[in-house]
Amino acid sequence: MVDGLLRGAPDVLLRQLSQVLPDRPFAIELWDGSRLAPTTAVTGDGAPPTFAVRDRAALAHVLRAPGQLGIGRAYVSGMLEVDDLDGVIDVLEHWKPPALDRPTQARLALAAARAMGLVRPPAPPAAELRPRGRRHSAERDARSVRHHYDVSNDFFALFLDASMTYSCAVFPTGEESLEDAQDVKRELICTKLALQPGERVLDVGCGWGSFAVHAAQRHDVDVVGITLSEPQARIARERAAAAGVGERVDIRVMDYRAITDGPFDAIASIGMVEHVGSVQIDDYASRLLRLLRPGGRLLNHGIARLRPDDPEAGPFSERYVFPDAAPLHLSRIQAALERAGFETHHVEDFRHHYDRTLTHWIARLDANLDEAIRLAGPERVRVWRLYLRAARNGFRTGFTSLFQVRASRPDAAERPGTAP
Incomplete structure:
Protein backbone atom coordinates (compact mmCIF):
# COMPACT_ATOMS: atom_id res chain seq x y z
CA MET A 1 0.00 0.00 0.00
CA VAL A 2 2.83 2.38 0.92
CA ASP A 3 4.57 1.62 -2.38
CA GLY A 4 1.39 2.49 -4.20
CA LEU A 5 1.10 5.82 -2.46
CA LEU A 6 4.73 6.68 -3.19
CA ARG A 7 4.67 5.62 -6.84
CA GLY A 8 5.02 8.78 -8.91
CA ALA A 9 5.37 10.98 -5.80
CA PRO A 10 8.73 12.48 -6.87
CA ASP A 11 7.17 13.57 -10.16
CA VAL A 12 4.33 15.24 -8.30
CA LEU A 13 6.84 17.14 -6.17
CA LEU A 14 8.77 18.29 -9.24
CA ARG A 15 5.55 19.48 -10.89
CA GLN A 16 4.69 21.50 -7.81
CA LEU A 17 8.18 22.99 -7.74
CA SER A 18 7.94 23.84 -11.42
CA GLN A 19 4.71 25.73 -10.80
CA VAL A 20 5.88 27.69 -7.76
CA LEU A 21 9.34 28.41 -9.23
CA PRO A 22 8.64 29.30 -12.86
CA ASP A 23 11.88 31.28 -13.12
CA ARG A 24 14.70 29.31 -11.51
CA PRO A 25 18.44 29.73 -12.16
CA PHE A 26 19.23 26.20 -10.92
CA ALA A 27 18.33 22.57 -11.51
CA ILE A 28 16.81 20.17 -8.99
CA GLU A 29 17.59 16.46 -9.10
CA LEU A 30 15.84 13.91 -6.88
CA TRP A 31 17.11 10.62 -5.48
CA ASP A 32 15.39 8.58 -8.20
CA GLY A 33 17.13 10.49 -10.99
CA SER A 34 14.15 12.65 -11.93
CA ARG A 35 15.15 16.21 -12.68
CA LEU A 36 13.75 19.72 -12.97
CA ALA A 37 15.78 21.77 -15.43
CA PRO A 38 16.73 25.42 -14.92
CA THR A 39 14.80 28.04 -16.84
CA THR A 40 17.38 30.83 -16.71
CA ALA A 41 20.80 31.77 -15.40
CA VAL A 42 21.60 34.34 -12.75
CA THR A 43 24.57 35.63 -14.74
CA GLY A 44 26.22 34.72 -17.99
CA ASP A 45 29.07 32.90 -16.23
CA GLY A 46 28.89 29.12 -16.39
CA ALA A 47 26.04 26.64 -16.17
CA PRO A 48 23.36 26.98 -13.49
CA PRO A 49 24.12 24.88 -10.39
CA THR A 50 22.26 21.67 -9.54
CA PHE A 51 20.74 20.89 -6.14
CA ALA A 52 20.80 17.08 -5.91
CA VAL A 53 18.57 15.54 -3.22
CA ARG A 54 20.39 12.26 -2.54
CA ASP A 55 18.13 11.03 0.25
CA ARG A 56 14.39 11.60 0.70
CA ALA A 57 15.08 12.25 4.39
CA ALA A 58 16.48 15.63 3.26
CA LEU A 59 12.86 16.68 2.81
CA ALA A 60 12.23 15.90 6.47
CA HIS A 61 14.95 18.40 7.43
CA VAL A 62 13.30 21.06 5.27
CA LEU A 63 9.78 20.34 6.52
CA ARG A 64 10.90 20.35 10.14
CA ALA A 65 12.84 23.64 9.82
CA PRO A 66 11.63 25.48 6.70
CA GLY A 67 14.08 27.93 5.21
CA GLN A 68 17.82 28.34 5.59
CA LEU A 69 18.25 26.09 8.63
CA GLY A 70 16.46 23.06 7.17
CA ILE A 71 18.24 23.36 3.84
CA GLY A 72 21.52 23.82 5.71
CA ARG A 73 20.93 20.65 7.72
CA ALA A 74 20.23 18.67 4.57
CA TYR A 75 23.41 20.03 2.97
CA VAL A 76 25.67 19.48 5.98
CA SER A 77 24.41 15.91 6.41
CA GLY A 78 25.19 15.12 2.77
CA MET A 79 21.55 14.42 1.89
CA LEU A 80 21.57 17.51 -0.33
CA GLU A 81 24.54 18.01 -2.64
CA VAL A 82 25.44 20.91 -4.90
CA ASP A 83 27.75 20.63 -7.88
CA ASP A 84 28.96 24.25 -7.86
CA LEU A 85 29.23 26.10 -4.55
CA ASP A 86 30.29 29.34 -6.22
CA GLY A 87 27.22 29.09 -8.47
CA VAL A 88 25.02 28.57 -5.41
CA ILE A 89 26.49 31.68 -3.75
CA ASP A 90 25.69 33.59 -6.94
CA VAL A 91 22.09 32.32 -6.85
CA LEU A 92 21.68 33.27 -3.20
CA GLU A 93 23.00 36.76 -3.90
CA HIS A 94 20.95 37.59 -7.01
CA TRP A 95 17.86 35.38 -7.18
CA LYS A 96 14.77 36.32 -5.20
CA PRO A 97 12.32 33.42 -4.70
CA PRO A 98 8.67 34.29 -5.32
CA ALA A 99 6.37 34.93 -2.39
CA LEU A 100 4.10 31.94 -1.72
CA ASP A 101 0.65 32.22 -0.19
CA ARG A 102 -0.46 29.76 2.47
CA PRO A 103 -2.45 27.44 0.16
CA THR A 104 0.55 27.15 -2.17
CA GLN A 105 2.85 26.47 0.77
CA ALA A 106 0.47 23.77 1.97
CA ARG A 107 0.34 22.07 -1.46
CA LEU A 108 4.11 22.13 -1.73
CA ALA A 109 4.54 20.73 1.78
CA LEU A 110 2.01 17.98 1.04
CA ALA A 111 3.84 17.03 -2.16
CA ALA A 112 7.15 16.95 -0.28
CA ALA A 113 5.66 14.82 2.49
CA ARG A 114 4.23 12.38 -0.03
CA ALA A 115 7.54 12.13 -1.89
CA MET A 116 9.38 11.64 1.39
CA GLY A 117 7.13 8.79 2.52
CA LEU A 118 7.61 7.10 5.87
CA VAL A 119 11.12 7.93 7.10
CA ARG A 120 12.54 8.26 10.56
CA PRO A 121 12.89 11.98 11.36
CA PRO A 122 16.64 12.68 11.04
CA ALA A 123 18.55 14.22 13.90
CA PRO A 124 20.38 17.49 13.25
CA PRO A 125 23.95 16.95 12.00
CA ALA A 126 26.62 16.45 14.64
CA ALA A 127 28.36 19.63 13.42
CA GLU A 128 25.44 21.76 14.62
CA LEU A 129 25.63 23.63 17.91
CA ARG A 130 22.65 25.26 19.56
CA PRO A 131 24.14 27.54 22.21
CA ARG A 132 22.42 27.50 25.59
CA GLY A 133 22.57 29.81 28.55
CA ARG A 134 22.66 33.60 28.72
CA ARG A 135 23.83 35.06 25.41
CA HIS A 136 27.43 36.28 25.60
CA SER A 137 27.97 35.03 29.12
Whole structure:
Protein backbone atom coordinates (compact mmCIF):
# COMPACT_ATOMS: atom_id res chain seq x y z
CA MET A 1 0.00 0.00 0.00
CA VAL A 2 2.83 2.38 0.92
CA ASP A 3 4.57 1.62 -2.38
CA GLY A 4 1.39 2.49 -4.20
CA LEU A 5 1.10 5.82 -2.46
CA LEU A 6 4.73 6.68 -3.19
CA ARG A 7 4.67 5.62 -6.84
CA GLY A 8 5.02 8.78 -8.91
CA ALA A 9 5.37 10.98 -5.80
CA PRO A 10 8.73 12.48 -6.87
CA ASP A 11 7.17 13.57 -10.16
CA VAL A 12 4.33 15.24 -8.30
CA LEU A 13 6.84 17.14 -6.17
CA LEU A 14 8.77 18.29 -9.24
CA ARG A 15 5.55 19.48 -10.89
CA GLN A 16 4.69 21.50 -7.81
CA LEU A 17 8.18 22.99 -7.74
CA SER A 18 7.94 23.84 -11.42
CA GLN A 19 4.71 25.73 -10.80
CA VAL A 20 5.88 27.69 -7.76
CA LEU A 21 9.34 28.41 -9.23
CA PRO A 22 8.64 29.30 -12.86
CA ASP A 23 11.88 31.28 -13.12
CA ARG A 24 14.70 29.31 -11.51
CA PRO A 25 18.44 29.73 -12.16
CA PHE A 26 19.23 26.20 -10.92
CA ALA A 27 18.33 22.57 -11.51
CA ILE A 28 16.81 20.17 -8.99
CA GLU A 29 17.59 16.46 -9.10
CA LEU A 30 15.84 13.91 -6.88
CA TRP A 31 17.11 10.62 -5.48
CA ASP A 32 15.39 8.58 -8.20
CA GLY A 33 17.13 10.49 -10.99
CA SER A 34 14.15 12.65 -11.93
CA ARG A 35 15.15 16.21 -12.68
CA LEU A 36 13.75 19.72 -12.97
CA ALA A 37 15.78 21.77 -15.43
CA PRO A 38 16.73 25.42 -14.92
CA THR A 39 14.80 28.04 -16.84
CA THR A 40 17.38 30.83 -16.71
CA ALA A 41 20.80 31.77 -15.40
CA VAL A 42 21.60 34.34 -12.75
CA THR A 43 24.57 35.63 -14.74
CA GLY A 44 26.22 34.72 -17.99
CA ASP A 45 29.07 32.90 -16.23
CA GLY A 46 28.89 29.12 -16.39
CA ALA A 47 26.04 26.64 -16.17
CA PRO A 48 23.36 26.98 -13.49
CA PRO A 49 24.12 24.88 -10.39
CA THR A 50 22.26 21.67 -9.54
CA PHE A 51 20.74 20.89 -6.14
CA ALA A 52 20.80 17.08 -5.91
CA VAL A 53 18.57 15.54 -3.22
CA ARG A 54 20.39 12.26 -2.54
CA ASP A 55 18.13 11.03 0.25
CA ARG A 56 14.39 11.60 0.70
CA ALA A 57 15.08 12.25 4.39
CA ALA A 58 16.48 15.63 3.26
CA LEU A 59 12.86 16.68 2.81
CA ALA A 60 12.23 15.90 6.47
CA HIS A 61 14.95 18.40 7.43
CA VAL A 62 13.30 21.06 5.27
CA LEU A 63 9.78 20.34 6.52
CA ARG A 64 10.90 20.35 10.14
CA ALA A 65 12.84 23.64 9.82
CA PRO A 66 11.63 25.48 6.70
CA GLY A 67 14.08 27.93 5.21
CA GLN A 68 17.82 28.34 5.59
CA LEU A 69 18.25 26.09 8.63
CA GLY A 70 16.46 23.06 7.17
CA ILE A 71 18.24 23.36 3.84
CA GLY A 72 21.52 23.82 5.71
CA ARG A 73 20.93 20.65 7.72
CA ALA A 74 20.23 18.67 4.57
CA TYR A 75 23.41 20.03 2.97
CA VAL A 76 25.67 19.48 5.98
CA SER A 77 24.41 15.91 6.41
CA GLY A 78 25.19 15.12 2.77
CA MET A 79 21.55 14.42 1.89
CA LEU A 80 21.57 17.51 -0.33
CA GLU A 81 24.54 18.01 -2.64
CA VAL A 82 25.44 20.91 -4.90
CA ASP A 83 27.75 20.63 -7.88
CA ASP A 84 28.96 24.25 -7.86
CA LEU A 85 29.23 26.10 -4.55
CA ASP A 86 30.29 29.34 -6.22
CA GLY A 87 27.22 29.09 -8.47
CA VAL A 88 25.02 28.57 -5.41
CA ILE A 89 26.49 31.68 -3.75
CA ASP A 90 25.69 33.59 -6.94
CA VAL A 91 22.09 32.32 -6.85
CA LEU A 92 21.68 33.27 -3.20
CA GLU A 93 23.00 36.76 -3.90
CA HIS A 94 20.95 37.59 -7.01
CA TRP A 95 17.86 35.38 -7.18
CA LYS A 96 14.77 36.32 -5.20
CA PRO A 97 12.32 33.42 -4.70
CA PRO A 98 8.67 34.29 -5.32
CA ALA A 99 6.37 34.93 -2.39
CA LEU A 100 4.10 31.94 -1.72
CA ASP A 101 0.65 32.22 -0.19
CA ARG A 102 -0.46 29.76 2.47
CA PRO A 103 -2.45 27.44 0.16
CA THR A 104 0.55 27.15 -2.17
CA GLN A 105 2.85 26.47 0.77
CA ALA A 106 0.47 23.77 1.97
CA ARG A 107 0.34 22.07 -1.46
CA LEU A 108 4.11 22.13 -1.73
CA ALA A 109 4.54 20.73 1.78
CA LEU A 110 2.01 17.98 1.04
CA ALA A 111 3.84 17.03 -2.16
CA ALA A 112 7.15 16.95 -0.28
CA ALA A 113 5.66 14.82 2.49
CA ARG A 114 4.23 12.38 -0.03
CA ALA A 115 7.54 12.13 -1.89
CA MET A 116 9.38 11.64 1.39
CA GLY A 117 7.13 8.79 2.52
CA LEU A 118 7.61 7.10 5.87
CA VAL A 119 11.12 7.93 7.10
CA ARG A 120 12.54 8.26 10.56
CA PRO A 121 12.89 11.98 11.36
CA PRO A 122 16.64 12.68 11.04
CA ALA A 123 18.55 14.22 13.90
CA PRO A 124 20.38 17.49 13.25
CA PRO A 125 23.95 16.95 12.00
CA ALA A 126 26.62 16.45 14.64
CA ALA A 127 28.36 19.63 13.42
CA GLU A 128 25.44 21.76 14.62
CA LEU A 129 25.63 23.63 17.91
CA ARG A 130 22.65 25.26 19.56
CA PRO A 131 24.14 27.54 22.21
CA ARG A 132 22.42 27.50 25.59
CA GLY A 133 22.57 29.81 28.55
CA ARG A 134 22.66 33.60 28.72
CA ARG A 135 23.83 35.06 25.41
CA HIS A 136 27.43 36.28 25.60
CA SER A 137 27.97 35.03 29.12
CA ALA A 138 31.57 33.87 29.62
CA GLU A 139 30.48 30.22 29.71
CA ARG A 140 28.37 30.41 26.55
CA ASP A 141 31.03 32.40 24.67
CA ALA A 142 33.61 29.75 25.58
CA ARG A 143 31.44 26.95 24.16
CA SER A 144 30.71 28.91 21.01
CA VAL A 145 34.34 29.80 20.33
CA ARG A 146 35.52 26.25 20.97
CA HIS A 147 32.88 24.91 18.58
CA HIS A 148 34.51 26.94 15.82
CA TYR A 149 38.19 26.61 16.69
CA ASP A 150 38.60 23.24 18.37
CA VAL A 151 38.18 21.31 15.12
CA SER A 152 41.84 20.43 14.64
CA ASN A 153 44.97 22.54 14.50
CA ASP A 154 46.07 20.44 11.53
CA PHE A 155 42.78 21.21 9.76
CA PHE A 156 43.35 24.97 9.97
CA ALA A 157 46.94 24.48 8.81
CA LEU A 158 45.59 23.10 5.53
CA PHE A 159 44.35 26.51 4.39
CA LEU A 160 45.99 29.19 6.56
CA ASP A 161 49.48 30.51 5.89
CA ALA A 162 52.54 29.08 7.62
CA SER A 163 52.15 31.48 10.56
CA MET A 164 48.57 30.25 11.19
CA THR A 165 47.19 33.79 11.04
CA TYR A 166 43.39 33.56 10.95
CA SER A 167 42.41 37.13 10.08
CA CYS A 168 42.50 39.49 7.11
CA ALA A 169 45.86 39.84 5.39
CA VAL A 170 47.03 43.07 3.73
CA PHE A 171 48.14 43.03 0.08
CA PRO A 172 49.80 46.40 -0.73
CA THR A 173 50.32 45.54 -4.41
CA GLY A 174 47.96 42.57 -4.79
CA GLU A 175 50.88 40.38 -5.87
CA GLU A 176 52.04 39.27 -2.42
CA SER A 177 51.87 35.66 -1.31
CA LEU A 178 49.49 34.93 1.56
CA GLU A 179 52.49 34.51 3.89
CA ASP A 180 53.95 37.88 2.92
CA ALA A 181 50.56 39.62 3.14
CA GLN A 182 49.99 38.32 6.66
CA ASP A 183 53.44 39.53 7.66
CA VAL A 184 52.57 42.95 6.24
CA LYS A 185 49.36 42.99 8.31
CA ARG A 186 51.12 42.08 11.56
CA GLU A 187 53.83 44.68 11.04
CA LEU A 188 51.23 47.31 10.12
CA ILE A 189 49.50 46.73 13.45
CA CYS A 190 52.80 47.01 15.32
CA THR A 191 53.51 50.28 13.50
CA LYS A 192 50.08 51.70 14.24
CA LEU A 193 50.55 50.81 17.90
CA ALA A 194 54.01 52.47 17.87
CA LEU A 195 55.47 49.63 19.93
CA GLN A 196 58.64 50.38 21.86
CA PRO A 197 61.15 47.93 23.39
CA GLY A 198 60.20 46.80 26.86
CA GLU A 199 56.53 47.71 26.58
CA ARG A 200 53.79 45.38 27.77
CA VAL A 201 51.21 44.39 25.13
CA LEU A 202 47.89 42.56 25.38
CA ASP A 203 46.81 40.42 22.40
CA VAL A 204 43.05 39.83 22.71
CA GLY A 205 42.03 36.71 20.81
CA CYS A 206 45.61 35.66 20.11
CA GLY A 207 44.74 32.51 18.14
CA TRP A 208 47.82 30.45 17.34
CA GLY A 209 50.11 33.25 18.52
CA SER A 210 51.29 34.75 15.23
CA PHE A 211 50.96 38.40 16.28
CA ALA A 212 52.32 37.82 19.79
CA VAL A 213 55.43 36.11 18.43
CA HIS A 214 55.88 38.75 15.71
CA ALA A 215 55.65 41.65 18.18
CA ALA A 216 58.03 40.03 20.69
CA GLN A 217 60.58 39.08 18.02
CA ARG A 218 60.66 42.27 15.99
CA HIS A 219 59.77 44.93 18.54
CA ASP A 220 61.24 43.52 21.76
CA VAL A 221 58.00 43.78 23.75
CA ASP A 222 56.40 41.49 26.32
CA VAL A 223 53.06 40.08 25.18
CA VAL A 224 50.15 38.52 27.04
CA GLY A 225 47.98 36.62 24.57
CA ILE A 226 44.55 35.26 25.47
CA THR A 227 42.35 32.70 23.74
CA LEU A 228 39.44 30.49 24.78
CA SER A 229 40.85 27.50 22.88
CA GLU A 230 43.33 25.24 24.66
CA PRO A 231 44.53 23.63 21.38
CA GLN A 232 45.30 27.10 20.04
CA ALA A 233 47.14 28.07 23.21
CA ARG A 234 49.26 24.92 23.11
CA ILE A 235 50.46 25.67 19.57
CA ALA A 236 51.00 29.35 20.39
CA ARG A 237 53.27 28.47 23.33
CA GLU A 238 55.22 26.00 21.19
CA ARG A 239 55.69 28.60 18.45
CA ALA A 240 56.85 31.25 20.91
CA ALA A 241 59.41 28.85 22.37
CA ALA A 242 60.63 27.79 18.92
CA ALA A 243 61.05 31.47 17.97
CA GLY A 244 63.16 32.12 21.06
CA VAL A 245 60.63 34.42 22.73
CA GLY A 246 58.97 31.94 25.08
CA GLU A 247 59.91 34.05 28.11
CA ARG A 248 58.44 37.18 26.53
CA VAL A 249 55.14 35.69 25.36
CA ASP A 250 52.60 34.59 27.98
CA ILE A 251 49.71 32.67 26.39
CA ARG A 252 46.63 32.16 28.57
CA VAL A 253 43.33 30.34 28.12
CA MET A 254 40.95 32.93 29.51
CA ASP A 255 38.14 35.34 28.72
CA TYR A 256 38.99 39.01 28.20
CA ARG A 257 36.66 39.79 31.09
CA ALA A 258 38.90 37.83 33.47
CA ILE A 259 42.12 39.83 32.95
CA THR A 260 43.12 41.66 36.12
CA ASP A 261 46.86 42.28 35.76
CA GLY A 262 46.92 45.51 33.78
CA PRO A 263 47.95 48.07 32.90
CA PHE A 264 49.28 47.50 29.40
CA ASP A 265 51.05 49.97 27.15
CA ALA A 266 49.17 48.73 24.08
CA ILE A 267 46.34 46.37 23.18
CA ALA A 268 45.81 44.60 19.87
CA SER A 269 42.35 43.09 19.40
CA ILE A 270 42.50 41.22 16.09
CA GLY A 271 39.38 39.46 14.83
CA MET A 272 37.84 39.43 18.28
CA VAL A 273 35.22 42.19 18.30
CA GLU A 274 32.93 40.17 15.98
CA HIS A 275 32.36 37.73 18.84
CA VAL A 276 31.42 40.34 21.44
CA GLY A 277 27.86 41.16 20.39
CA SER A 278 25.70 44.22 20.86
CA VAL A 279 24.84 43.36 24.46
CA GLN A 280 28.51 43.33 25.48
CA ILE A 281 30.18 45.86 23.20
CA ASP A 282 30.05 48.71 25.72
CA ASP A 283 31.46 46.50 28.48
CA TYR A 284 34.16 45.28 26.07
CA ALA A 285 35.28 48.83 25.31
CA SER A 286 35.23 49.86 28.97
CA ARG A 287 37.29 46.87 30.03
CA LEU A 288 39.91 47.49 27.36
CA LEU A 289 40.18 51.13 28.43
CA ARG A 290 40.72 50.12 32.07
CA LEU A 291 43.43 47.68 31.02
CA LEU A 292 45.45 50.45 29.34
CA ARG A 293 47.68 52.90 31.12
CA PRO A 294 46.92 56.60 30.49
CA GLY A 295 48.31 57.33 27.05
CA GLY A 296 48.13 53.63 26.10
CA ARG A 297 47.15 52.65 22.56
CA LEU A 298 44.48 50.33 21.13
CA LEU A 299 44.27 48.74 17.67
CA ASN A 300 40.82 47.23 17.16
CA HIS A 301 40.75 45.06 14.00
CA GLY A 302 37.42 43.46 13.13
CA ILE A 303 34.60 42.75 10.71
CA ALA A 304 31.67 45.17 10.61
CA ARG A 305 28.36 45.21 8.76
CA LEU A 306 27.93 48.00 6.23
CA ARG A 307 24.19 48.16 5.52
CA PRO A 308 21.92 49.37 8.34
CA ASP A 309 19.01 46.99 7.74
CA ASP A 310 20.87 43.68 7.27
CA PRO A 311 20.55 41.10 10.07
CA GLU A 312 23.52 40.23 12.26
CA ALA A 313 23.75 36.63 11.06
CA GLY A 314 21.60 33.91 9.53
CA PRO A 315 20.59 30.63 11.20
CA PHE A 316 23.17 28.60 9.25
CA SER A 317 26.05 30.68 10.59
CA GLU A 318 24.50 30.71 14.06
CA ARG A 319 24.40 26.91 14.29
CA TYR A 320 27.36 25.78 12.21
CA VAL A 321 29.99 28.49 11.84
CA PHE A 322 30.19 31.21 14.51
CA PRO A 323 27.48 30.67 17.13
CA ASP A 324 26.50 34.04 18.62
CA ALA A 325 28.96 35.95 16.41
CA ALA A 326 27.48 39.29 15.44
CA PRO A 327 29.44 41.75 13.28
CA LEU A 328 28.22 45.15 14.39
CA HIS A 329 28.18 48.38 12.43
CA LEU A 330 31.33 50.46 12.70
CA SER A 331 29.26 53.30 14.13
CA ARG A 332 28.13 51.07 17.02
CA ILE A 333 31.68 49.95 17.76
CA GLN A 334 32.91 53.53 17.63
CA ALA A 335 30.11 54.68 19.90
CA ALA A 336 31.19 52.07 22.47
CA LEU A 337 34.84 53.16 22.27
CA GLU A 338 33.94 56.82 22.63
CA ARG A 339 31.53 56.22 25.52
CA ALA A 340 34.26 54.26 27.30
CA GLY A 341 36.62 57.22 26.98
CA PHE A 342 38.81 56.31 24.00
CA GLU A 343 40.05 58.94 21.58
CA THR A 344 40.04 57.70 17.97
CA HIS A 345 42.96 58.72 15.75
CA HIS A 346 42.64 56.65 12.58
CA VAL A 347 40.18 54.32 10.83
CA GLU A 348 41.13 52.22 7.79
CA ASP A 349 39.04 49.93 5.58
CA PHE A 350 40.38 46.60 4.26
CA ARG A 351 37.27 45.13 2.62
CA HIS A 352 38.91 44.08 -0.63
CA HIS A 353 41.91 42.68 1.20
CA TYR A 354 39.64 40.21 3.01
CA ASP A 355 38.15 39.17 -0.34
CA ARG A 356 41.69 38.31 -1.51
CA THR A 357 42.55 36.59 1.79
CA LEU A 358 39.49 34.35 1.59
CA THR A 359 40.26 33.50 -2.03
CA HIS A 360 43.62 32.13 -0.87
CA TRP A 361 41.98 30.14 1.94
CA ILE A 362 39.33 28.68 -0.38
CA ALA A 363 41.92 27.54 -2.93
CA ARG A 364 44.10 25.96 -0.25
CA LEU A 365 41.22 24.10 1.38
CA ASP A 366 39.90 22.84 -1.96
CA ALA A 367 43.39 21.57 -2.81
CA ASN A 368 43.46 19.52 0.40
CA LEU A 369 39.90 18.16 0.58
CA ASP A 370 40.77 14.52 1.23
CA GLU A 371 43.02 15.40 4.15
CA ALA A 372 40.49 17.93 5.44
CA ILE A 373 37.78 15.25 5.50
CA ARG A 374 40.12 12.87 7.30
CA LEU A 375 40.90 15.46 9.97
CA ALA A 376 37.54 17.15 10.48
CA GLY A 377 34.94 14.83 8.94
CA PRO A 378 32.71 15.42 5.91
CA GLU A 379 30.13 17.53 7.78
CA ARG A 380 32.64 20.12 8.95
CA VAL A 381 34.29 20.28 5.55
CA ARG A 382 30.93 20.98 3.88
CA VAL A 383 30.32 23.75 6.40
CA TRP A 384 33.71 25.33 5.84
CA ARG A 385 33.62 25.19 2.04
CA LEU A 386 30.29 27.01 2.05
CA TYR A 387 31.17 29.39 4.89
CA LEU A 388 34.42 30.63 3.32
CA ARG A 389 32.63 31.39 0.04
CA ALA A 390 29.70 33.08 1.75
CA ALA A 391 32.12 35.22 3.78
CA ARG A 392 34.01 36.21 0.64
CA ASN A 393 30.74 37.13 -1.05
CA GLY A 394 29.90 39.38 1.90
CA PHE A 395 33.07 41.40 1.34
CA ARG A 396 32.60 41.48 -2.43
CA THR A 397 29.03 42.76 -2.27
CA GLY A 398 29.38 45.32 0.52
CA PHE A 399 27.52 43.38 3.21
CA THR A 400 30.62 43.43 5.43
CA SER A 401 33.98 45.13 5.63
CA LEU A 402 37.09 44.92 7.78
CA PHE A 403 38.18 47.98 9.74
CA GLN A 404 41.26 48.79 11.76
CA VAL A 405 40.62 51.49 14.35
CA ARG A 406 43.56 53.09 16.15
CA ALA A 407 42.62 54.77 19.41
CA SER A 408 44.16 55.68 22.76
CA ARG A 409 43.31 56.22 26.39
CA PRO A 410 43.77 59.96 26.94
CA ASP A 411 46.48 60.99 29.36
CA ALA A 412 45.03 63.55 31.79
CA ALA A 413 48.39 65.33 31.95
CA GLU A 414 48.13 66.10 28.21
CA ARG A 415 44.66 67.69 28.34
CA PRO A 416 44.67 71.49 28.15
CA GLY A 417 43.69 73.07 31.42
CA THR A 418 44.13 69.82 33.36
CA ALA A 419 46.69 69.60 36.11
CA PRO A 420 49.24 66.78 35.77
